Amino acid sequence: MDEELLTIGSFARRSWLSPKALRLYERQGLLLPAAVDEHNGYRWYRAEQLETARLIARLRRLEMPLATVAAIVAAGDPRTQAGLIGEYWSAQEHATAVRREIAAHLRSRLLDDREGLSMYEVKVRDVPEQTVLTEQRHVKAQDLPAWIDEATGRLLKAAAGHGDGVVGPCFIVYHGEVNEDSDGPVEICLPVNPTGPVDSAVRVEPAHREAYTRIIKAQVGYPQILSAFDAVGQWVAGQGLPVSTSPREVYFADFGAAGPDDEVCDIAFPLD
Known part of the structure; x- marks a missing residue:
């Protein structure tokens, strides 16, 4: 040998x-x-x-x-x-940071940190009936941002050239829990006033009242955004108000152009 x-x-x-x-x-x-x-x-x-x-x-x-x-x-x-090693390690550090935030959020909820949730001001408003282009998918938390970007792009393209086009803020409806194990489903809705056929599903979003809180761009990331959902949910429960449909995120500003301290999103719970 x-x-x-x-x-x-x-x-x-x-x-x-x-x-x-x-x-x-x-x-x-x-x-x-x-x-x-x-x-x-x-x-x-x-x-x-x-x-x-x-x-x-x-x-x-x-x-x-x-x-x-x-x-x-x-x-x-x-x-x-x-x-490649640097890319891998950066991803690991990001994943660790996300887990740290989730752990902090869970500790706060378990200790019933009402003081932390009280920073969110909850209001109630009326929302008129809307016709929306919609796309829905089962998706987990780690894949959600990419899908939101892709689906929003498809809906914007479908809305172009039809009637008045987009006539209201895009909103994302959570029909089920979204985390590392649960996948919703999640629905993206784009209010439009189409005058002809469009290359997307269309439905009517009924008029309703909703409780909501407004957050800045820095608070939108997962899992930080969970605190805003908890704040509205806790306020609704405290008022004894029944929730009629799934909670949602309503994006009323240009997210890409916004700075970290700019208000960009409402966390809303439709009410009966």
């Missing part, structure tokens, strides 16, 4: 990977042996594969998924690999 080749045991010790891990990475096509004995199935590796194996070992210590590890290994170029 070529003396440049290492047995799987020797390679495992020098690469900081177990033989079991090496067999897994072979099945995944991530790190293939240099040779396999056709008679006894023994695996052999080249010493030059140690650098790749050690990179894999370090990446796995970051709890990085195998698919991401494979993409980094396949990139080859150190600059590209470093960039």
